[in-house]
Amino acid sequence: MTTIDYLSAALLIAGATFFLAGTLGLLRFPDVYTRLHALTKADNLGLGLTVMGLALQAESWAAAGKLLLIWLLVLLAGASIAHLIASGALQRGIRLWKR
Amino acid sequence: MEAMTLLAWGFDSLLGLALLWLAWLALSCEDLFRAIVLFVVFGLLMALAWMRLDAPDVALAEAAIGAGLTGALLLAGLAKLGVDDTGEKERPENRSVQWLPMVALLPVAVGLGYTIFSLPTNAPGLNAAVTANLEASGVSNPVTAVLLNFRGYDTLLEMVVLLLALLGVWSLGGTALRREAAAGPVLDTLTRLLIPVLILVSAYLLWVGAHAPGGAFQAGSVLAATGVLGLLTGWRPRSTLSALPLRLVLIIGPAAFIIMALFTLLIEGQLMKFPPGKAGVLILILEAGATLSIGATLAALFLGEHPQNKARK
Numbered sequence: 001m002t003t004i005d006y007l008s009a010a011l012l013i014a015g016a017t018f019f020l021a022g023t024l025g026l027l028r029f030p031d032v033y034t035r036l037h038a039l040t041k042a043d044n045l046g047l048g049l050t051v052m053g054l055a056l057q058a059e060s061w062a063a064a065g066k067l068l069l070i071w072l073l074v075l076l077a078g079a080s081i082a083h084l085i086a087s088g089a090l091q092r093g094i095r096l097w098k099r
Numbered sequence: 100m101e102a103m104t105l106l107a108w109g110f111d112s113l114l115g116l117a118l119l120w121l122a123w124l125a126l127s128c129e130d131l132f133r134a135i136v137l138f139v140v141f142g143l144l145m146a147l148a149w150m151r152l153d154a155p156d157v158a159l160a161e162a163a164i165g166a167g168l169t170g171a172l173l174l175a176g177l178a179k180l181g182v183d184d185t186g187e188k189e190r191p192e193n194r195s196v197q198w199l200p201m202v203a204l205l206p207v208a209v210g211l212g213y214t215i216f217s218l219p220t221n222a223p224g225l226n227a228a229v230t231a232n233l234e235a236s237g238v239s240n241p242v243t244a245v246l247l248n249f250r251g252y253d254t255l256l257e258m259v260v261l262l263l264a265l266l267g268v269w270s271l272g273g274t275a276l277r278r279e280a281a282a283g284p285v286l287d288t289l290t291r292l293l294i295p296v297l298i299l300v301s302a303y304l305l306w307v308g309a310h311a312p313g314g315a316f317q318a319g320s321v322l323a324a325t326g327v328l329g330l331l332t333g334w335r336p337r338s339t340l341s342a343l344p345l346r347l348v349l350i351i352g353p354a355a356f357i358i359m360a361l362f363t364l365l366i367e368g369q370l371m372k373f374p375p376g377k378a379g380v381l382i383l384i385l386e387a388g389a390t391l392s393i394g395a396t397l398a399a400l401f402l403g404e405h406p407q408n409k410a411r412k
Contacts, residue, residue, distance in 0.1 A: 073293075073296070076289065076292065076293070077289070077293075080285050080286065080288075080289040083285045084283075084285065084286060087283065087285075
């Protein structure tokens, strides 16, 4: 294994950790808003790290560019959809969770 | 490498079990909305399973059509049904009505299982024949070669099935898509950003289909997603567009196929037998037409009613 392999393995494991944390948050957090928070933050970062780890292994710049594009599209869609779900939930009168 | 194969085996088993579990949950779920979400998740995992089987073409189609557009169509259908989520629980029909289809399906399941287990474990299939003739097909992606050249009439019939589905929906009258609220600035910006990107992706999938996974159905469903996104944010085709132009776009794919089939029948003496030198160009033309028609048909299915209905009222 070369230095690049170690680096991309570290990035992939870090990405997977974020996915795990996000999933845990989705399952354990008390209401829709906090769950969205866990999901989008963790997914954006987790996918970003995964994409970086994979881009290091990409065969060409074009492949790395496509991976980056996928991440950017997911960022855009994820953030927008989280906003839409949250505003939809607010409109339906779902209360914010308070301790 | 022992550890890797064990890991792959474990992953595949988990995937298979998750698929069975999700399928059961989606079928047995009382809440229709939840069932649709489960169905979409099932489609996404199914795409992953196709990837594990080294079938990226099918995986793309499953993710785009099976999970994406079918999910959107089901949700649109649910919204039009107007079923109250709370009233769903009480079901008047007795249990025997539910058991009857199960009893009827049992022999089918047994028969299917018997057939699968009696298949030869290592069948060569038509792999060798496809590889041998790939040179003459005009494309280098074997899946596209089979779909558009060797078995072109299959794809023609699929296009006609889609068109018939839309005609069925239109002749039933359909109800308009409900709009709960005006699109906010976030959805509006997202749509403005995504629609050009989606059109580009669709064109890319169409072009790349000649030598890599992709093709008309994947490209068409991405195009349809563009339409669905537009329809969700309140865009409606203008009445001048929805008359003749829409009908033309809807039939351009099947029409191109039928014209091509007739010409090849007259010139080459065989249905859908392309001259080897020109096959690449002909396939691209067919796929371009098919992409437009598939995209328009699926988006029109999402809209439900005929776009001109309002003008007539």
